[in-house]
Amino acid sequence: MTDGPSASMRGLARRLLAVEAASESAAGSHVHEGVRVCEKLKISVARFAGSDSFASLLRRALALARTENATLQTVKVKADGSLNGCEALAVDGPEGAIALIAHLLGLLETFVGEPSTRRLVRQAWPDASLDS
8 A cells, every 4th residue: 555645646636736726817716726626526526426425535535635734634524525624725835735636536546546537537627738
């Protein structure tokens, strides 16, 4: 067993956050890019495995990410799979959001494999160039 998500999943998390940060500045959104990444993944994963499965994966990803980033202690996953206490994602730059998204992607990779994980990501960001 590894000590966390693979380097490729960490890199993908960084790229997803960058895509959302760029779209935020274009759209003028005030929702943290980490939250938007989770919301888009929720739609894609819920179609594939159901809303409860996504919420369970996000809870586990948050628990794992908290071991890397203490600022995530105040973030909670609601029953619908959305995040509460998201202000913590902006406290220390992108590191908390990267940890959370990377662990979420890493769990998906573990359970459905890298090709299926990347397919779910492409469904959520069909127009984004996410290659490393």
